[in-house]
Amino acid sequence: MNNPRHPPAAPVLAVENLSTEFRVQGRWLPAIRDLSFSVGRNETLAIVGESGCGKSITSLSVMRLIPASQGRVARGSIRLDGQELLALPEAGMEKIRGNRMAMIFQEPMTSLNPVMTVGDQIAESLRHHRQATRAEARQRALELLEWVRIPSARSRYGDYPHQFSGGMRQRVMIAMALACEPQLLLADEPTTALDVTIQVQILALLAELKASRQMGMVFITHNLGVVASIADRVAVMYGGRIIEQADVRSLFERPTHPYTEALLRSMPRVDRPRADLRPIPGQVPPITEELPGCRYAGRCPLAEPRCLRSVPPLAPVAGSPGHLARCWVRAEPACLEDAA
Amino acid sequence: MTALALLPGISPLRRLARLCWRRKAASFGAAVTLLVVLAAVFAPLLAHQDPNEQDILAQLTPPSAEHLLGTDTFGRDVWSRILHGARISLFIGVASIALAMAIGGLLGLLAGYRGGRTDRIIMSVMDMMLSFPSLVMGLLVVAVLGPSMGNLIIAIAFTAVAPFARIARAPTLAIKQRDFIEAGRALGYSDARLMLRHILPNILDEILVLGSLWLATAIRTEASLSFIGLGVRPPTATWGGMIRDGFENMLDAPWLVIFPSIAILVVMISLNLLGDGLRDATDPKLRNE
Amino acid sequence: MFLYTLKRLLLAIPTLLGVLTIVFVIVRIAPGDPAIVILGENATRDAIEQLHAQLGLDVPIWQQYLNFMGQVLSGDLGRSMITNRPVLSEVWRVLPYTMELTVAALAIGIAVGLPLGVIAARHRNKAADFVIRCLSLLGLSFPAFISAILLLLVFSIQLKWLPVIGEASYADPDKRLAALILPALNLGLIMVAYITRVTRSSMLNVIGEDYIRTARAKGVPARWVIWRHTLRNALIPIVTVIGLYLGVLIGNSVLTEIVFNRPGLGKLIVIALNSRDYPTLQAMLVIYAFVIVLANLFTDLMYGVIDPKVRNQ
Numbered sequence: 001m002n003n004p005r006h007p008p009a010a011p012v013l014a015v016e017n018l019s020t021e022f023r024v025q026g027r028w029l030p031a032i033r034d035l036s037f038s039v040g041r042n043e044t045l046a047i048v049g050e051s052g053c054g055k056s057i058t059s060l061s062v063m064r065l066i067p068a069s070q071g072r073v074a075r076g077s078i079r080l081d082g083q084e085l086l087a088l089p090e091a092g093m094e095k096i097r098g099n100r101m102a103m104i105f106q107e108p109m110t111s112l113n114p115v116m117t118v119g120d121q122i123a124e125s126l127r128h129h130r131q132a133t134r135a136e137a138r139q140r141a142l143e144l145l146e147w148v149r150i151p152s153a154r155s156r157y158g159d160y161p162h163q164f165s166g167g168m169r170q171r172v173m174i175a176m177a178l179a180c181e182p183q184l185l186l187a188d189e190p191t192t193a194l195d196v197t198i199q200v201q202i203l204a205l206l207a208e209l210k211a212s213r214q215m216g217m218v219f220i221t222h223n224l225g226v227v228a229s230i231a232d233r234v235a236v237m238y239g240g241r242i243i244e245q246a247d248v249r250s251l252f253e254r255p256t257h258p259y260t261e262a263l264l265r266s267m268p269r270v271d272r273p274r275a276d277l278r279p280i281p282g283q284v285p286p287i288t289e290e291l292p293g294c295r296y297a298g299r300c301p302l303a304e305p306r307c308l309r310s311v312p313p314l315a316p317v318a319g320s321p322g323h324l325a326r327c328w329v330r331a332e333p334a335c336l337e338d339a340a
Numbered sequence: 341m342t343a344l345a346l347l348p349g350i351s352p353l354r355r356l357a358r359l360c361w362r363r364k365a366a367s368f369g370a371a372v373t374l375l376v377v378l379a380a381v382f383a384p385l386l387a388h389q390d391p392n393e394q395d396i397l398a399q400l401t402p403p404s405a406e407h408l409l410g411t412d413t414f415g416r417d418v419w420s421r422i423l424h425g426a427r428i429s430l431f432i433g434v435a436s437i438a439l440a441m442a443i444g445g446l447l448g449l450l451a452g453y454r455g456g457r458t459d460r461i462i463m464s465v466m467d468m469m470l471s472f473p474s475l476v477m478g479l480l481v482v483a484v485l486g487p488s489m490g491n492l493i494i495a496i497a498f499t500a501v502a503p504f505a506r507i508a509r510a511p512t513l514a515i516k517q518r519d520f521i522e523a524g525r526a527l528g529y530s531d532a533r534l535m536l537r538h539i540l541p542n543i544l545d546e547i548l549v550l551g552s553l554w555l556a557t558a559i560r561t562e563a564s565l566s567f568i569g570l571g572v573r574p575p576t577a578t579w580g581g582m583i584r585d586g587f588e589n590m591l592d593a594p595w596l597v598i599f600p601s602i603a604i605l606v607v608m609i610s611l612n613l614l615g616d617g618l619r620d621a622t623d624p625k626l627r628n629e
Numbered sequence: 630m631f632l633y634t635l636k637r638l639l640l641a642i643p644t645l646l647g648v649l650t651i652v653f654v655i656v657r658i659a660p661g662d663p664a665i666v667i668l669g670e671n672a673t674r675d676a677i678e679q680l681h682a683q684l685g686l687d688v689p690i691w692q693q694y695l696n697f698m699g700q701v702l703s704g705d706l707g708r709s710m711i712t713n714r715p716v717l718s719e720v721w722r723v724l725p726y727t728m729e730l731t732v733a734a735l736a737i738g739i740a741v742g743l744p745l746g747v748i749a750a751r752h753r754n755k756a757a758d759f760v761i762r763c764l765s766l767l768g769l770s771f772p773a774f775i776s777a778i779l780l781l782l783v784f785s786i787q788l789k790w791l792p793v794i795g796e797a798s799y800a801d802p803d804k805r806l807a808a809l810i811l812p813a814l815n816l817g818l819i820m821v822a823y824i825t826r827v828t829r830s831s832m833l834n835v836i837g838e839d840y841i842r843t844a845r846a847k848g849v850p851a852r853w854v855i856w857r858h859t860l861r862n863a864l865i866p867i868v869t870v871i872g873l874y875l876g877v878l879i880g881n882s883v884l885t886e887i888v889f890n891r892p893g894l895g896k897l898i899v900i901a902l903n904s905r906d907y908p909t910l911q912a913m914l915v916i917y918a919f920v921i922v923l924a925n926l927f928t929d930l931m932y933g934v935i936d937p938k939v940r941n942q
Binding site: 102173 | 753754838839840842843844845846847848849850851853858861862935936937938
Binding site for chain 2: 644647648651655656766767769770771772773774775778779782786873876877878879880881883884887888898899902903910914917921924925
């Protein structure tokens with residue numbers, strides 16, 4: 001919240017007008033367009049959206065891990081604690097990844113190197129970024145394993161990933177990512193592939209680690225329940241753009257964009273009759289389809305002719321501070337200076 | 341009666357066309373191979389002389405107007421011998437690979453379909469055969485059976501059976517789980533019918549691609565066996581045999597060794613290019629390149 | 630690891646017996662009577678029967694099988710019909726030459742092929758990749774004897790850098806090394822072509838895996854990612870294929886030995902073939918069977934070293 005007496009601290013991550021393009025059948029097509037968001041210290045920003053909306057691409061773009069043969073960051077600015085990442089050469093990025101900024105992935109089963117012990121994989125970050133000796137790195141890696149609550153850490157240090165369960169592997173990934181105490185953690189659906197009971201444990205672990213390190217976290221998910229439990233602020237993505245941004249309370253209490261509304265309505269809930277389940281009609285337009293207007297217009301009950309003509313900007317929602325939505329109908333950009 | 345279901349995909353012919361357009365190397369290979377095949381088929385027309393006609397007076401002459409590529413120790417025209425050698429090499433190559441495809445493919449199909457003990461027995465034998473080097477195996481079979489064209493074909497086919505069994509088995513395992521096979525069984529189709537009319541058309545793709553790759557190996561094995569002296573008996577012209585004969589006089593008459601070598605190389609390179617291109621074209625992972 | 634090794638060793642025994650049985654079958658299914666083949670059509674009955682007894686062919690087949698297995702496993706490989714010396718001693722005499730050739734060729738293949746494959750994978754679809762793939766294709770397309778002849782022509786005859794080999798070359802260690810160079814190069818270049826190919830495709834498979842992305846996300850330097858992470862995982866299929874290629878190597882060594890007039894197992898087999906030396910032929914087959922089982926065993930053990938999943942079963 002913006003409080004004039006306490007100006008907000010500089011954000012850990014500030015992304016402005018980020019666009020990433022992918023090469024499809026010989027053409028460069030935008031996968032994410034004009035993305036702007038920020039994450040502060042000890043703040044969790046959840047990025048929500050259905051498959052294909054570009055949420056994973058966003059985090060990969062921030063880390064600059066998009067393979068050059070497939071895609072490229074076309075324009076924009078990504079500032080980590082004030083430093084512009086897009087201007088860095090690859091060697092510079094290597095020093096930042098795993099060090100000041102880290103990422104954990106969705107599939108713990110395939111995201112760990114099968115021929116290295118988990119201990120060595122954790123220690124590797126320390127040896128590269130902190131120039132730790134083997135002994136120092138080993139010691140610290142053991143501490144990390146205990147920190148993420150791997151039982152019998154000492155004896156499991158020398159075990160291989162295939163000897164761990166999914167939940168344990170995810171903990172190892174977290175330990176690996178946080179080894180060098182990064183300022184920012186990007187979590188790309190880390191709990192989607194896990195059992196519900198394990199999910200809860202991992203989420204709790206992440207929340208605790210984040211708070212103790214005052215780390216900023218970007219949490220990508222398609223699960224609104226997870227969002228409700230861990231996020232401070234939420235950005236909803238659709239068709240490669242952020243279509244609504246707010247703090248978590250405002251988003252759930254006053255969903256503004258028709259898509260957000262529909263998303264909340266389509267979630268099955270224990271306290272509502274089943275007949276109330278309303279899926280969103282239609283489908284997400286494919287990346288190859290270039291539309292001049294709002295990409296949701298084809299499925300939107302409120303669509304007006306101007307929606308098809310041009311893309312609405314992210315505009316403030318009346319009566320809800322810090323709440324932005326990209327909709328001609330619901331969030332008229334009356335005074336654009338307010339959209340900061 | 342048509343197959344219950346041909347798995348969705350582009351027909352092999354269209355794939356070939358797409359491949360030729362997109363992969364210049366492979367189409368170059370295909371073109372050269374075609375040339376060689378034509379040369380072999382029309383050998384009697386293209387060759388000026390009888391490949392086995394000896395002319396002692398003209399022995400070991402270098403290339404000239406009369407003998408395009410020179411003559412060998414018996415005065416036989418090298419150009420004619422190379423053309424006729426092409427026939428032998430191609431015939432043996434194609435026949436042996438066709439035989440290997442048929443036997444190996446059926447064995448793999450059977451092993452994959454039946455599973456259990458049949459599978460284990462067939463595949464252990466195949467595995468043992470796989471670890472035997474082609475040349476040594478071919479050498480031994482020919483030694484045991486005696487050198488003749490038929491035996492050579494059998495020998496080379498023998499060395500190639502195991503890979504085809506392998507390549508037929510894997511997709512069979514996957515396909516036999518599919519619903520249309522269940523449906524066929526429910527309709528009372530016999531195992532043989534299911535295997536041959538319904539599964540086989542779907543795995544033919546992979547078998548054919550491997551066939552094109554192995555054709556080069558087969559021709560190389562034939563040439564090697566001829567070089568050792570176990571090829572088709574002289575005086576029939578074979579490329580390997582010509583190199584063997586020319587080896588002794590290599591210093592005085594290098595053309596005896598060079599021209600058959602070039603012939604072998606050209607065929608090998610173009611077949612490899614073609615086989616590689618076919619394999620890349622049918623590899624699902626490379627679809628978007 | 631120890632248990633795994635033990636298991637592999639024990640499994641090798643039935644495999645060996647199986648391969649030996651196949652050898653026995655191959656030799657026995659020859660149409661026609663080997664005695665007639667050797668002595669000719671007009672041989673007398675007595676002569677044929679005598680030869681039968683000499684070759685051990687006068688007893689029922691199952692007894693022949695038992696005799697065969699018994700002899701092989703106790704180290705008796707029969708006597709050469711030509712030299713009348715025990716085959717085993719002939720083999721021992723030439724084995725070192727074949728071994729040094731094979732080892733040298735494999736070493737060249739791995740030392741050159743592996744890095745080339747890694748470079749080609751790293752610079753996929755760019756100039757370096759294209760060049761490497763072309764060279765690899767050439768290497769695969771040259772039958773071993775043609776490349777051998779070519780090397781001989783160029784290096785020994787035209788340029789006179791290396792001596793043309795004769796039997797006398799082997800007394801002197803220096804000369805022996807010089808005599809090794811061209812044949813090893815011949816076989817080695819073929820191995821380079823094969824190994825480059827399989828390394829490239831295996832690396833490309835691994836590069837697309839999730840854990841490589843994780844390594845990059847950790848900020849591991851690019852070179853480290855390639856060698857320590859990617860190659861280390863790519864080695865598993867590469868080792869399998871190299872195990873298969875040992876067979877190719879052995880086969881091609883026969884051709885190389887002929888062209889370069891080098892003593893070795895290959896030469897022995899060809900001489901036996903040409904002179905219809907039945908016992909030697911059979912014994913050579915047995916030797917090859919042993920070599921192949923050993924090679925497979927070695928490959929399996931390598932797996933244990935490289936792949937922790939296999940080790941910890």
